[in-house]
Each structure stands twice: as C-alpha cells, then as structure tokens.
Amino acid sequence: MRAVWRVAVAAARRRRLQSTVLAVVVMCSTVAIVVALGLLEAASAPFDRTFAEQRGAHVVAAFDRAVVSDDRLVQTVEKQTSEDEPAVEAVAGPFGQAVITVADIGQALPPGPLTVVGRADPGGPVDRVDLWAGRWAGKPGEIVVSRPAEPFFRELLGATVQAEGGPRLTIVGLASSVSRTAEAWVTPDQVQAMSPKITQMLYRFTEADTDDDLQKAMTGMTSGLPGSALLDWQSYLVVKQDVARTASAYLPFLTGFGILGLLVAVLIVGNVVSGAVVAGQRHIGMLKSLGFTPNQVVAAYLTMVLLPGFAGCLVGTVLGGLAAQPLLRLVFQGVGSTIGLGVGVWAYAVTLLGVPAVVVLAALIPASRAHRLSAAQAISAGSAPRPGRGRRVQRLLSGARLPRSVSLGLGLPFARPGRSALTLAAVIIGVATVALASGLFRTMTAYGDTAQRVGHVHTVIHVGRPDQTEPKLDDAGIEALLRSQPGVRYVTADAWIDIHLAGRPGRIMAQFLRGDAETRGDVLVAGRYLSGPGEVVAPSAFLRRFGLEVGDRLTLALGEAHTSATIVGEAMDTSNNLIMVSWPTLTALDPDKRPTQYEVRLAQGMDVEKFNAAVKTAEPGLYPATKSQIDESGVAITTSTSIFTLLLGMVAMLGVFNTVVLSTHERRRDLAVLKSIGMTPRQVTVMMVTSMAALGAFGGLLGVPMGVAAHRVIVLAMLDAVGLTAPAFLLDVWQVAELIVLMPAGVAMATLGAFVPARSAARMTIVDALHTE
Amino acid sequence: MTTEGEVVVRLERLRKHYGETVALDDVSLEIRAGEAVAVMGPSGCGKSTLLNMIAGLDRPTSGSVTVHGEELSTLSETRLALFRRHRIGMVFQFFNLIDDLSALDNVALAAQLTGTSAAHARRRALDLLDELGIADRADLYPAVLSGGERQRVAVARALMNRPAVLLADEPTGALDSHTGEQVMDLLLDLHQLGQTLLLVTHDERLAQRCASRVIAIEDGRVTGERAMEQSA
Structure with missing residues (x-):
C-alpha cells in the first residue's frame, strides 16, 4: 500500500493545476x-429542536385569578401528576400575568399594551427562556x-419604560421564548404590584401530538375547576404552524437552489475526475509495466484524485x-434566534x-477503463495518432465562411462529447440559476411593492392614543x-379593531376602511373591492384558514x-388573521368608533418628510410615519438568492475553466503545431474561448426555459406555503425580449470561465510542448 | 519574394543557454535563397535548437537571427506568429498533424489562418497533395495514413503559404528506409524547383541527396562547413 500511496501523492503533486482545480x-x-x-434543515425542523431544547410548553393557559386561586391550581396539578398514568409530564407556574401600557421610548420597543409575566428565573421544568443578553x-x-x-435590540438594555399609571421599569435583559409565553418578564413581586388579573400555567403533556390530545389533556386538567376559570389557552401546534409558515415560504426556493448546487457539484466533480483519468492514461500504463496490479493502479488513481478532493471537501x-x-440569520431574520438556527452535525x-x-464514484468509471487497458495500450495513449472524433462537424466547419480560429473552436466540443455534455450541463444549470434568480428577484420585488403598497400609500398618520398626546381635532377635522x-391625492381612514366571528373561537383583526380605500393598492385575486355596507375583502391565507370563499357570509x-x-373579494395577502371591512359595517357595530390611522398618497415628487412635519405642526396629536418601501422577507430572499446565484455561477464557470484546462493539457501538441504554422496568440485565445462559448450559447438556450420552469414551480410552492393564491403578475414576470436577453448569460459564463486558461494556452511555449511530445 | 543568391537567413554570434547548459555558442552563418543546407551533428549538439531559432519558435539568449530581412528577437509573439505563417514552412520528425482533421484540412489550415477563403485554401491544398502524389488520400485522417503519407501531408502543409525557407527537422527520422527515400526525393525535387531548404539531420545519405552545403555542429558550436556534390 505504501507504493500506491507514494505514487498517488507524487501524481497529485505533478498535476498541481488539475489537483488545485479539483x-x-x-x-x-x-x-x-x-x-x-443547513438551510434545508433550518427550513424543515428547527422548531422541534428548539422546542425540545427549551422544554417548550405544549399549552400556555390563562386562568382568571378572580375565579381560581394559585393554591387551587397547584393542587390540581399535584392530583394529575400523582395518577398511575399521569397525562402531565411537567408544569411551570402559577405565574402572575398583567397587561401594562408603555409609552413610546423611541427605541426598538413599540408603545402600547405589553403582556408581562412574573417569573423568578428563566429556567424551570417548562419554557426555559433563552436569556440572550443582560440578566x-x-x-x-x-x-x-x-x-x-x-x-440591533441590544440598544434596549438599560433603557427605562414608563408603564401607564404604574412603575418605571429598567430593561435589564433580553430573552426569547419559543412558546411565546410573554412579551416581557418581571419579578413575581413586581407583577403583584401591577394587579395581575390572570394566572399563567405552562404544561407539558405526555401525549401532545394533535389538537385532540391537547384538548383532552386540558379537559382533564381543568375538570375540577369552575367552568369560567380557564380564560384562554394557546397550543404549541398553533405557534409551530405560525413559525413554519415563515420558514416554509423559504423552503421551496432553498430546496431548489440546494438541488441545483448538488447537481452542479456532481457534474463538475465527474468532469474533473474523468478528465484527469483520461489525461493520466499513459501514467497508468507505466505503473502497470512496473508491476502494479490493475487494482493497485485503480487504488493509486482514486487516491490521487481523492487527495485534492478530500482537501477541498x-x-x-x-x-x-x-x-x-450569517446566511441563516439573514434568511430567518427575526425568528432565527427564537427557533435556534445552525447547521446540524x-x-x-x-x-x-x-x-x-x-x-x-465519478473516478471509478474512467478508472475502470484504465483498469481494462493493457500496459502497452495505455502507454501508447497520446503518442500514436488517435482516431479523430467529431469528424463530420470538423469537415463541415472547415468549409464554413468563418475565421479558422472560430471554426476550429466550434468543432472542439465534438472531439470530447462526454466532457462537453458534462460542461454543457453545468452551464445549463448556471444559466437556469441566473434565470431563476432574476425571476425570484422580480417576483419578490413585485410582492414587496404590493405588500408595502409602494406608490399607493406614502405615509400613515396614526391618531394619538390615550397614553400619547391626543388630537384636538375630531375625525372629520383630521380628514379635512x-x-x-398641498400635494395630497388620496386619504383612507382605517380603524383597526379586534372582533369575533360568530361561531368561531378566537379573535381576528378587522381593518374598517373609509374614504379612498380602493386606491390603497390592494391586489385582488378574486371577486371585487369593497363598495358598500356589509362587505368584506379577505386575504387568501384567511380564507384558506377558515375554509371560506368569495360569496360566503360572515357574522361579525x-x-x-x-x-x-x-365576502366580496379575495386579496393577495399572507395574513390569516385579518379582514378588510367597509366603514358602514363598523357603524352598524359601533357608531362611536373612530379611525385609528389615516393612509395618505401624495402627488408624484412630493417630499413625504416635509408633509409629515407639516401635519405634526398642524396637529400635534397626530403621529405620521413614512411607509417603508422595503419588504424584509423579500430582501432576505433576494439576498440569499443572489449569494446562491453567485456561488453556483462561479462553480459553473470553474467547470468551464476546468474543461479548458483539460483540453489545453490534452491538446498541448496540437496547440503547439497550430502556433508553429502561424496561429497568433489572439487566434489561440479566440479558438479556445469559442469552443466554450458555443457550449455557453447552447446552455443559454436550454437553461433559460429550465430556469423559467423552476421559477414557476418554486414561486407556486412558496405562495402556497404562505397561503396565497398566485396572481399572474407574480408568475409572469418576464417579457419575451427579457428572456432573450438572458440567453447570452451562458455565453458570458463560458467566456469568463474559459478566458484565463485560453490566454495561458496562447502563451504556451511551442518548443516545450513539441519537445514533451 | 526572394531572388537567387540573396541572403535569406543570417545568424550572428548566436548564443542559447538553458540554465547552465549551453545549447548554441557563438554561431554565425548565412543561408542564401535557393540553397539547400544540411545541419549535421550528434544527438544533443544543438541542431534542433538552431532550427527553432530560425523558425522563431524559441528566442536566443544573445546574438541575432535575421530571416528574410526581419530581426526575430525584436518581434512580439503575434508578429513572430505572422512571420512563421508567411515566411517559414516546418516539417517535423513526427509529422505533427492534427488528428481530428483530414489530410486536406490539415494542409488547408495553414492558408485559412491567413484569412484565405476555405474554398480557395482547399483548392490549393488539393493541388499540393496532387503534386506530392497523395491527392487520393486527401479525405483520410492521419490515423489511417502511412508514415510516408503523413510526412507528405506535413510537407504540403509547410509549402501551403509559399515559405521563404522550408525547415525540416529529421524529416526521415521516423520513417522506414523505403519511405525515407521517397521523402528525400520529394525534398530534392523542391530544392530543384528553387525552394530554400534547411535540413537538420544526422542521416548522411539525406544530406548527400538533398543538400548543397553541410554545416557541422558539435557542442553548440559550428565546427565545419563543406559544399556537397548532390547525387541524383
């Protein structure tokens, strides 16, 4: 084996360039x-892992302190856990829970209600909160x-918040809970001072796979309590579904890029190794003549390619x-830390x-060919004239009205059809990636513009809440x-109000709209927009969640x-907890309700900040906020798409680079002969680049439709994952002319990959090449 | 175009070192138009290096090489390629044909590189192959040609652009004696037609048959020169 190892190491060293490329x-x-x-893993099962690590709560229950005491809750738990086959695995609580209203502190903590739970520490048998900053x-x-x-959130450490009618609190720590048990935590003593009306209990059950399991467990848990004791409870399955909704939006495109990456890797490795084996045939013959057995030769050869291969790996x-x-953090911005991202072992x-x-595996097939060759055959490989390949094409091209360097280059891929096919496949995937990326970019931009209502709403004027400066003007006065x-084109008044759907548990958010609502830029995928009393437009995700469709009636x-x-229309929106309702419908429910905000569209070229300042000056009780033009999730997807495209494009180019290096190595004699009869360095470069550009052009023709098809499949899957019905403008993102413009991407990729080795071939010393032969 | 007696190749104090190894040492010589000169000497004496210098395939360490009025050491790689294309025809010991091209396309290639149309280049290539007696092998590939046929194709390729000098490096070295004779006849015919020839060989018979002058080289230095009486 030592001889095999030495031969392999020496061969790898001798083929430095090939080894390096490999x-x-x-x-x-x-x-x-x-x-x-890593991304596939993160997009598929991060919640379960983090949930297990944090010993997440299967149920977060809220009990009415006025109905049931803490002692009674503890006794109930003790009774449950002492049974022969306890349904409860672990319990945390009782914890006092209060809702305080905090004022605006101008930092990363929005003003408004904050659910606070009193806990002595972040650990315990259930919901081990991740205290990631401070104490x-x-x-x-x-x-x-x-x-x-x-x-970004670290700036909150040390800040103080004033609870309305309550204490002043200093932020000493930042934490996250996968079970979403609270928005903030204080000491048990502190929460008592906030007059908590709710007691929080956290449960882990032995059987908690389905909603039925949890329902059954909770029924057992509360069987001895007064009927009105349990106010509400939150299942971990709902949280999981919500987290997965974000992650599953990324899954289709990450899977797509992952598969493309693996394919390119396999193609390139196969190309490199088979090329190296072909180039090393004479070496294999020499080993055999020295007494190496065929198996030893194969072993030496596999080791030779495995050395740089494993080092690269x-x-x-x-x-x-x-x-x-960083990519995972970028892609899962906001949820990443909560669900614990990382590449698994x-x-x-x-x-x-x-x-x-x-x-x-890629080396085995060509190596087995060398295995079969006799020593004499292998040694003669390269010195004797080999039968020409792609002769018909070469003959056809030699008579073509093209510069000879170009026609020779066009014929080169036919001399090694196997290698050309592998290179072509790599280029196709590279081009498909570029097409897919451009499509995803357009789709995400179009989606982001719609989500952020770019061009439709420039600024949102919030009405001051009771804890802020309240406006002196009434609703009509504010709108007027x-x-x-100056420069105002449209104004829509909104009231965001929690309502119930009769016959269905839980609350939903209703956005009651008045004024120029049809100008807000809502995209309808079915039905029509609000036009009169008693009308609702619901997002696709909402309809899917509740099994509703356009035409159905709701009781609000x-x-x-x-x-x-x-329901008169279906809107393209990922929210599954929101409906848009005509203003007269709110009047029917509560005539005293007033708008909570006004959405304003300005004339083109108007300065939004100046407008906001003018509004604030005119009415200090209004809080203008410029509408963000950026959709964060869209930015994450386009950023990671760009990174993947760059990586796969580079690998595809390296595939071309490798092919030209191998071709140059194999055609060393031919190149020297061509130079000796007067081929200029520029002509050599043109010939070698043309040989790959031809493949690139073909790769472009095939790669673009492949990328367009992949885009359609991936976008449909992404939209489905977030509960959206696909509108045409998110799918048909290209004009035919734009697709034609994409096709030269293959030529560009091939030309860039081929240029450096082609230049190197052009500079090759003729005497050395001919002497070597 | 050259006229009879004009100096076509002039080497002055030519030196070529490869590291410590001296391949050519202070070589000066002239070759006139229409001459057939054989350079002879033992293996490793510097014959091929001399040929490579004249062909512009390699550059001297010092001294000058002037071919057809052009000082080669001052030319860029591109100008050297153009020089080879228009002024030099090369015939190698091992033929050096392109395996993927037919005999006809191998010959036509030299003209096509100059921008000559494919049709015109092929016509002239076929004429040359006909003159060399292998027109019937024009569509065949090098792998199926005999050694002699391959060398004829190589000679036809070398003559394609009507070179000022035909350089041949051991042109019969890889051939059997009968085929070697045929190639010798071919070179002699070319010389008699006025083609300037420079042969590198250690085959005395080839030199006697084809050369009008023999230059002897040993250890990189010119050690002698003699005129030959050519045998028919």
Whole structure:
C-alpha cells in the first residue's frame, strides 16, 4: 500500500493545476452543499429542536385569578401528576400575568399594551427562556423584554419604560421564548404590584401530538375547576404552524437552489475526475509495466484524485459552516434566534462522507477503463495518432465562411462529447440559476411593492392614543386637515379593531376602511373591492384558514353587537388573521368608533418628510410615519438568492475553466503545431474561448426555459406555503425580449470561465510542448 | 519574394543557454535563397535548437537571427506568429498533424489562418497533395495514413503559404528506409524547383541527396562547413 500511496501523492503533486482545480471546485461545491443542507434543515425542523431544547410548553393557559386561586391550581396539578398514568409530564407556574401600557421610548420597543409575566428565573421544568443578553430581573423596577437575538435590540438594555399609571421599569435583559409565553418578564413581586388579573400555567403533556390530545389533556386538567376559570389557552401546534409558515415560504426556493448546487457539484466533480483519468492514461500504463496490479493502479488513481478532493471537501465544509451562519440569520431574520438556527452535525457528516464518495464514484468509471487497458495500450495513449472524433462537424466547419480560429473552436466540443455534455450541463444549470434568480428577484420585488403598497400609500398618520398626546381635532377635522395639505391625492381612514366571528373561537383583526380605500393598492385575486355596507375583502391565507370563499357570509361580533357581511373579494395577502371591512359595517357595530390611522398618497415628487412635519405642526396629536418601501422577507430572499446565484455561477464557470484546462493539457501538441504554422496568440485565445462559448450559447438556450420552469414551480410552492393564491403578475414576470436577453448569460459564463486558461494556452511555449511530445 | 543568391537567413554570434547548459555558442552563418543546407551533428549538439531559432519558435539568449530581412528577437509573439505563417514552412520528425482533421484540412489550415477563403485554401491544398502524389488520400485522417503519407501531408502543409525557407527537422527520422527515400526525393525535387531548404539531420545519405552545403555542429558550436556534390 505504501507504493500506491507514494505514487498517488507524487501524481497529485505533478498535476498541481488539475489537483488545485479539483480541490477548488470540490471546495466551492461543498460550500454550496453545506449551506444548502443547513438551510434545508433550518427550513424543515428547527422548531422541534428548539422546542425540545427549551422544554417548550405544549399549552400556555390563562386562568382568571378572580375565579381560581394559585393554591387551587397547584393542587390540581399535584392530583394529575400523582395518577398511575399521569397525562402531565411537567408544569411551570402559577405565574402572575398583567397587561401594562408603555409609552413610546423611541427605541426598538413599540408603545402600547405589553403582556408581562412574573417569573423568578428563566429556567424551570417548562419554557426555559433563552436569556440572550443582560440578566434576569432580580428586583422590582427591572424588566426583561422578549426580543429575537438580534444585535440591533441590544440598544434596549438599560433603557427605562414608563408603564401607564404604574412603575418605571429598567430593561435589564433580553430573552426569547419559543412558546411565546410573554412579551416581557418581571419579578413575581413586581407583577403583584401591577394587579395581575390572570394566572399563567405552562404544561407539558405526555401525549401532545394533535389538537385532540391537547384538548383532552386540558379537559382533564381543568375538570375540577369552575367552568369560567380557564380564560384562554394557546397550543404549541398553533405557534409551530405560525413559525413554519415563515420558514416554509423559504423552503421551496432553498430546496431548489440546494438541488441545483448538488447537481452542479456532481457534474463538475465527474468532469474533473474523468478528465484527469483520461489525461493520466499513459501514467497508468507505466505503473502497470512496473508491476502494479490493475487494482493497485485503480487504488493509486482514486487516491490521487481523492487527495485534492478530500482537501477541498474539508476546507469547503469549514467555510460552508462559517458561511451558513450569517446566511441563516439573514434568511430567518427575526425568528432565527427564537427557533435556534445552525447547521446540524448530520449535515457535516453527510457532506464529509458524501462529497468524497461522489469523487470516488465519478473516478471509478474512467478508472475502470484504465483498469481494462493493457500496459502497452495505455502507454501508447497520446503518442500514436488517435482516431479523430467529431469528424463530420470538423469537415463541415472547415468549409464554413468563418475565421479558422472560430471554426476550429466550434468543432472542439465534438472531439470530447462526454466532457462537453458534462460542461454543457453545468452551464445549463448556471444559466437556469441566473434565470431563476432574476425571476425570484422580480417576483419578490413585485410582492414587496404590493405588500408595502409602494406608490399607493406614502405615509400613515396614526391618531394619538390615550397614553400619547391626543388630537384636538375630531375625525372629520383630521380628514379635512389632511386633505387640505398641498400635494395630497388620496386619504383612507382605517380603524383597526379586534372582533369575533360568530361561531368561531378566537379573535381576528378587522381593518374598517373609509374614504379612498380602493386606491390603497390592494391586489385582488378574486371577486371585487369593497363598495358598500356589509362587505368584506379577505386575504387568501384567511380564507384558506377558515375554509371560506368569495360569496360566503360572515357574522361579525364586536362586544354584544353583531352584523352580517359578505365576502366580496379575495386579496393577495399572507395574513390569516385579518379582514378588510367597509366603514358602514363598523357603524352598524359601533357608531362611536373612530379611525385609528389615516393612509395618505401624495402627488408624484412630493417630499413625504416635509408633509409629515407639516401635519405634526398642524396637529400635534397626530403621529405620521413614512411607509417603508422595503419588504424584509423579500430582501432576505433576494439576498440569499443572489449569494446562491453567485456561488453556483462561479462553480459553473470553474467547470468551464476546468474543461479548458483539460483540453489545453490534452491538446498541448496540437496547440503547439497550430502556433508553429502561424496561429497568433489572439487566434489561440479566440479558438479556445469559442469552443466554450458555443457550449455557453447552447446552455443559454436550454437553461433559460429550465430556469423559467423552476421559477414557476418554486414561486407556486412558496405562495402556497404562505397561503396565497398566485396572481399572474407574480408568475409572469418576464417579457419575451427579457428572456432573450438572458440567453447570452451562458455565453458570458463560458467566456469568463474559459478566458484565463485560453490566454495561458496562447502563451504556451511551442518548443516545450513539441519537445514533451 | 526572394531572388537567387540573396541572403535569406543570417545568424550572428548566436548564443542559447538553458540554465547552465549551453545549447548554441557563438554561431554565425548565412543561408542564401535557393540553397539547400544540411545541419549535421550528434544527438544533443544543438541542431534542433538552431532550427527553432530560425523558425522563431524559441528566442536566443544573445546574438541575432535575421530571416528574410526581419530581426526575430525584436518581434512580439503575434508578429513572430505572422512571420512563421508567411515566411517559414516546418516539417517535423513526427509529422505533427492534427488528428481530428483530414489530410486536406490539415494542409488547408495553414492558408485559412491567413484569412484565405476555405474554398480557395482547399483548392490549393488539393493541388499540393496532387503534386506530392497523395491527392487520393486527401479525405483520410492521419490515423489511417502511412508514415510516408503523413510526412507528405506535413510537407504540403509547410509549402501551403509559399515559405521563404522550408525547415525540416529529421524529416526521415521516423520513417522506414523505403519511405525515407521517397521523402528525400520529394525534398530534392523542391530544392530543384528553387525552394530554400534547411535540413537538420544526422542521416548522411539525406544530406548527400538533398543538400548543397553541410554545416557541422558539435557542442553548440559550428565546427565545419563543406559544399556537397548532390547525387541524383
């Protein structure tokens, strides 16, 4: 074995360039694979892992303190856990729960109601809260705020918040709970001072796989309590579904890029290895003549390619692990820290075993060809004239009215059809990736513009709440003020109110609209917009959640008041908890309700900030906020798409680079002969680049439709994941002319990949090449 | 175009070192138009290096190489390629044909690189192959041609652009004696037609048959020169 090892190491060293190319391609591919596996893992099962790590609560229950005491709740738990087959696995609580109203502190904590729970520490048998910054509240006057682990939120540490009619609290820690048990935590003593009306209990059950399991467990848990004791309870399955909704939106496109990455890696590795084996045939023959058995030759050869392959894989795995973290944080911004992102050990193991296995498998087929060759045959490979391949094409091209360097280049891919096919496949995937990325970019931009109502709503004027400066003007006065400002085109008054749907549990948010509502930029995928009393427009996700459709009737309940409304339209919106309702419907429920905000569209070219300042000056009780033009999730998707496109494009280019290096190496004699009869360096470069550009052009023709098809499949899956019905403008994002413009991407990729080795071939010393032969 | 007796190749104090190894040392010589010169000497004496310098395939360490009035050491790689294309025809010991091209296309290639149309280049290539007696092999590929046929194709390719000098490096070295004779006849015919020839060989018979002058080289230095009486 020592001889085999020595031969393999020496051969790898001798073929430094090929070994380096192999190592770099394997490294790039490995980075893509590790990142893709990490993303796939993150998009598929992060909640379960974090839920297990934090011992998340299967049920977060809210009890009425006026009906049931803490002692009674504890006794109920003790009774349940002492049974022969307890349904309860673990319990945390009772914790006092209060809702305080905090004022605007101008930082990353919005003003308004805040659900606060009193807990002595973040640990315990259930809901081990992740305290990721600062410390836990140790005394009254201190508060820990629930925020995802993003550096941005650290600015909250040390800030103080004033609870309306309550204490002043200093933020001493930042934490996150996968079970979403609170918006903030204080000490038990502090929460008592806030007059809590609710007692929170956190349960883990032995059987908690389905809603039925949880319902059954909760029925048992509360059987000995007064009927009105349990106010509400939240199932972890609902939270999981909500988290998964975000992640599953990313899953289709991450899976798409992951598959493309793996395919490119396999193609490139196969191309590199088979090329190296072909180029090394004479070497194999020499080994055989020295007495190496065919198996030893194969072993030496596999080791030769495995050495740089494994080195590339190792470096790629480390780099992939490093690259995956920021990418995961970017993609899962806001939820990442809560669901605990990271590349799993299995992903590293699969990569470290799988990639070298692919290298070996790809090498085995050409190596087995060398295995069969006799020593004499193998040694003569390259010195004797080999039968020409692609002769018909070459003959046809030699008579073509093209510069000879171009026609020779066009014929080169036919001399090695197998290698050309692998290179072509890599280019096709590269072009498909570019097309897919451009499509996703357009789709996400169009979606983001719609979500943010870009061009439809420029600023939102919030009405001051009781804890803020309240406006002196009434509703009509505010609307008149806004409409009288210069440059105002449309004003829509909104009232955001929690309501109930009769016959269905839980609350939903209703956005009652008045004024120029039809100009807000809502995109309807079915039905029509609001035009009269008793009308509702519902998002696709809402309709899907409740199994409703356009034409169905709903009974809206606000307090004791009820009114009927018909769903007249389906809006493209991912919210599954929101409906848009015509203003007269609100009047029917509560004639005293007033708008909570006004959405304003300005004339083109108007300065939004100046308008906001003018409004604030005219009525200090109004709080203007410029409408964001950026959709965060869209930015995350387009950013990661760009990174993947860059990576896959680079790997595809390296595939071309490798092919030209191999071709140059194999055609060293031919190139020297061509130069000796007067081919200029520029002509050599043109010939080698043309050989790949031809493949690139073909790759563009096939890759663009492939990318368009992949875009359609992926976008449909993404929209389905977030509960959206696909409107045509998110799918048909290209004009035919734009697709034609995309086709040269293959030529560009091939030309860029081929240029450096082609230039190197042009500079090759003739005498050395001919002497070597 | 050259006229009879004009100096076509002039080497002055030519030196070529490869590291410590001296391949050519202070070589000066002239070759006139229409001459057939054979350079002879033992293996490794510097014969091929001399040929490579004249062909512009390699650059001297010092001294000058002037071919057809052009000082080669001052030319860029592109100008050198154009020089080879228009002024030099090369015939190698191992033929060096492009395996993927037919005999006809191998020959036509040299003209096509200059921008000559494919049809015109092929017509001239076929004429040359006909003159060399292998027109019937024009569509065949190098792999199925005999050694002699391959060398004829190589000679036809070298003559394609009507070179000022035809350089041949051991043109019979890879051929059996009968085929070698045929190639010798071919070179002799070319010389008699006025083609300037420079042969590198250690085959005395080839030199006697084809050369009008023999230059002897040993250890990179010119050690002698003699005129030949050519045998028919």
